[in-house]
Amino acid sequence: MTKRRMFLRMVTASLLRRRSRMLIALLSIGIGATILAGLVTIYVDVPRQMGAQFRSYGANMLLLPQNGETLGSERLAEALRMIPEEALVGAAPYRYVRLDMTTRQQSFTAAGTDFSQITKTSPYFSVEGAYPSEPRQVLVGSGIADKIGVRVGSSMELTYQPTGSAGSQTSAESRAPGAVLSGKAEGFGGGLVYVTATLDGQSKIASVSVDASTQTPEYGGRVQEDEAFLNQLVGQSLPVALGDGVDALTGATVTSAAVVEALNQATAADAAARPRTLNFTVTGILTTGGEEEGYLFLSLQDMENLTGSDQLDVAELSVSANVDQLETYANAITESGGGVQARLVKRVAKSEASVLEKLTALVFLVTLVVLLLTMICVSTTMMAVVSERRREIGLRKALGASDGSIRAEFLGEGLFLGLLGGVMGAILGFVFAQVVSVNVFGSSITFQPLLLPATVIVSMIIAAASCLLPIKRAVAIDPAIVLKGE
Amino acid sequence: MLMKAENISKRYLRKTGGANYFLAVKPLNLELSAGETVVLMGRSGSGKTTLLNMLCGLLSPTEGEVWFNDTSLYRLDDQALSCLRSERIAAVPQGRSAIDTLTVLENILLPAKLYGRSLPVSDARQWMERLDIAHLGDARPAELSGGELRRVAIVRALTQSPDFLFADEPTSDLDDENTRLVLSTLRDYAHERNRAVFIVTHESEAMAYADRSFRMDGGQLIPAADMKGAAPA
Numbered sequence: 001m002t003k004r005r006m007f008l009r010m011v012t013a014s015l016l017r018r019r020s021r022m023l024i025a026l027l028s029i030g031i032g033a034t035i036l037a038g039l040v041t042i043y044v045d046v047p048r049q050m051g052a053q054f055r056s057y058g059a060n061m062l063l064l065p066q067n068g069e070t071l072g073s074e075r076l077a078e079a080l081r082m083i084p085e086e087a088l089v090g091a092a093p094y095r096y097v098r099l100d101m102t103t104r105q106q107s108f109t110a111a112g113t114d115f116s117q118i119t120k121t122s123p124y125f126s127v128e129g130a131y132p133s134e135p136r137q138v139l140v141g142s143g144i145a146d147k148i149g150v151r152v153g154s155s156m157e158l159t160y161q162p163t164g165s166a167g168s169q170t171s172a173e174s175r176a177p178g179a180v181l182s183g184k185a186e187g188f189g190g191g192l193v194y195v196t197a198t199l200d201g202q203s204k205i206a207s208v209s210v211d212a213s214t215q216t217p218e219y220g221g222r223v224q225e226d227e228a229f230l231n232q233l234v235g236q237s238l239p240v241a242l243g244d245g246v247d248a249l250t251g252a253t254v255t256s257a258a259v260v261e262a263l264n265q266a267t268a269a270d271a272a273a274r275p276r277t278l279n280f281t282v283t284g285i286l287t288t289g290g291e292e293e294g295y296l297f298l299s300l301q302d303m304e305n306l307t308g309s310d311q312l313d314v315a316e317l318s319v320s321a322n323v324d325q326l327e328t329y330a331n332a333i334t335e336s337g338g339g340v341q342a343r344l345v346k347r348v349a350k351s352e353a354s355v356l357e358k359l360t361a362l363v364f365l366v367t368l369v370v371l372l373l374t375m376i377c378v379s380t381t382m383m384a385v386v387s388e389r390r391r392e393i394g395l396r397k398a399l400g401a402s403d404g405s406i407r408a409e410f411l412g413e414g415l416f417l418g419l420l421g422g423v424m425g426a427i428l429g430f431v432f433a434q435v436v437s438v439n440v441f442g443s444s445i446t447f448q449p450l451l452l453p454a455t456v457i458v459s460m461i462i463a464a465a466s467c468l469l470p471i472k473r474a475v476a477i478d479p480a481i482v483l484k485g486e
Numbered sequence: 487m488l489m490k491a492e493n494i495s496k497r498y499l500r501k502t503g504g505a506n507y508f509l510a511v512k513p514l515n516l517e518l519s520a521g522e523t524v525v526l527m528g529r530s531g532s533g534k535t536t537l538l539n540m541l542c543g544l545l546s547p548t549e550g551e552v553w554f555n556d557t558s559l560y561r562l563d564d565q566a567l568s569c570l571r572s573e574r575i576a577a578v579p580q581g582r583s584a585i586d587t588l589t590v591l592e593n594i595l596l597p598a599k600l601y602g603r604s605l606p607v608s609d610a611r612q613w614m615e616r617l618d619i620a621h622l623g624d625a626r627p628a629e630l631s632g633g634e635l636r637r638v639a640i641v642r643a644l645t646q647s648p649d650f651l652f653a654d655e656p657t658s659d660l661d662d663e664n665t666r667l668v669l670s671t672l673r674d675y676a677h678e679r680n681r682a683v684f685i686v687t688h689e690s691e692a693m694a695y696a697d698r699s700f701r702m703d704g705g706q707l708i709p710a711a712d713m714k715g716a717a718p719a
Contacts, residue, residue: 009587017586017587396596399600400573402565403564403568404565405600480539483583
């Protein structure tokens with residue numbers, strides 16, 4: 001039998017012989033380790049768990065166009081790429097405009113948005129009916145619905161009045177005879193070519209006049225007098241295209257193209273300036289308890305169809321991250337030069353941080369208390385073991401065992417208990433954390449592989465520390481007094 | 487080979503009674519040399535065991551020095567003193583002195599095991615044979631009688647093959663026959679191997695096996711009459 005085997009045998013024999021005591025020590029270490037491992041698991045998982053919970057408070061980041069910039073879907077997508085995919089819960093774009101409800105002579109703020117994202121960024125939205133899923137459907141805030149008496153299934157006619165438009169009731173498709181379009185475009189050498197066209201009742205060109213005085217008279221300048229060139233434009237539907245019923249004047253192709261472009265640009269400007277009306281079906285009534293109840297919500301596509309523009313005013317983001325991370329993402333987006341400015345919704349982000357902080361402190365405190373209790377329990381047990389073994393320890397010392405070997409033996413026992421209790425605790429701790437997580441947060445947790453060695457090491461340290469006082473007692477045993485007689 | 491106690495005394499603090507301390511062992515000088523058996527007799531509480539513990543390195547004297555050859559025992563650190571006790575000095579403590587989790591043979595080999603030395607198994611068996619406990623090698627201490635346990639402790643000390651063997655009441659639980667067997671074995675160990683044996687006992691028969699004998703009375707060491715040669719062979 002080697003010395004090491006002998007040592008192991010003594011340790012295990014001692015453990016086995018005092019089964020009930022050791023069971024108590026093992027149980028206390030095991031329970032301590034279980035709570036430690038469980039709480040640490042929850043602690044590690046809490047930001048994720050709570051993050052998901054917090055996200056029900058709504059958006060915690062806003063993306064806005066930077067000064068003098070516009071926010072389009074491409075810029076938005078670019079900015080969103082700077083936030084890790086797994087952290088981005090949702091991103092709802094918004095375009096706000098005033099829309100008229102012509103039949104009631106009232107106007108409301110309408111938001112064009114992506115309904116699939118709204119459910120993620122604003123989970124607290126309560127919809128009676130359903131979110132719009134198809135074009136020409138609208139979600140009506142309950143404030144508006146009450147005011148104008150619409151219900152799910154009602155239809156609404158909404159009109160977009162561009163700024164500066166006369167507010168006429170003209171439909172987009174037809175124009176009154178004699179309407180005038182005028183436009184300009186760069187011709188040869190950068191000189192501007194002015195075009196004025198009058199329309200007939202079918203929105204076709206009735207007559208056209210061109211001012212090409214900035215062009216070389218022998219070449220481009222000729223288009224303003226060339227009857228053949230000008231006449232071929234009459235009767236064309238707008239927009240027109242060179243080569244498609246309109247031929248460029250020989251020797252004045254650049255100026256000819258400028259005429260066509262000026263016409264088309266005038267058409268587009270005219271279209272944009274004209275009020276547009278679309279018919280919508282109400283699919284749902286929205287209740288939020290907030291200002292959203294005074295809004296109409298429609299899809300971005302419908303909004304673009306109404307306003308002729310796909311620009312956005314703001315995007316509301318729900319990001320699962322702590323305040324520091326949020327600030328990092330926000331700064332990265334703002335400073336990337338993409339024309340997008342990111343801002344934190346401080347109220348949400350800060351309250352999340354403060355709740356997490358308190359929870360963390362609580363977990364630490366509970367862990368500390370549990371570890372302390374474990375130490376007391378193990379220490380008491382080991383103290384009792386030392387008392388029981390006084391005579392044996394004295395004898396071994398009398399036979400030549402050094403203080404070091406006595407220390408090593410008790411420390412060995414303690415470390416063994418710590419190892420066993422630690423493994424037990426790591427496994428039970430995961431189960432504990434899982435149960436807590438499922439019951440409290442309603443989601444399961446992932447096993448942290450590092451937790452097993454960490455728990456075992458901490459348990460062993462706790463067990464060893466608990467043995468310090470008992471070891472001191474054991475070493476202090478005086479063989480002469482102990483062996484003096486029974 | 488010499489063990490020398492120089493003016494050693496042991497004083498214990500006493501919480502009760504008139505004096506605030508009491509002198510268990512009054513200053514004394516004693517020499518043990520190789521090849522002799524020394525017997526110390528005396529009434530209970532006379533300080534015999536205290537003296538024995540001081541000599542075998544288990545109890546440091548209040549005053550004085552214990553020399554092991556040229557080494558002062560109590561100036562050694564714990565590790566060195568433990569090692570010396572394990573290798574050169576053996577003690578048979580009073581009463582029950584076996585570890586219950588080990589077998590009899592393992593108990594006997596324990597001192598060697600504590601220091602990872604090669605195990606003197608054949609020596610152990612020989613001594614067990616000599617003291618008539620050879621059949622108990624695999625038994626557990628709990629299964630043994632008091633007399634058998636005493637002999638286990640003595641075999642353990644002999645197996646250490648010490649230069650100095652200290653036995654505290656080695657014959658306390660033994661019948662007459664075994665008492666003689668143990669005493670003669672200890673004496674022979676001293677004589678045949680040229681080692682020193684120091685026996686503390688109540689047993690007056692032990693005097694017959696002593697080369698020198700002392701009496702302890704109230705902490706004072708008093709030389710007794712030379713009994714050498716009076717013992718049965």
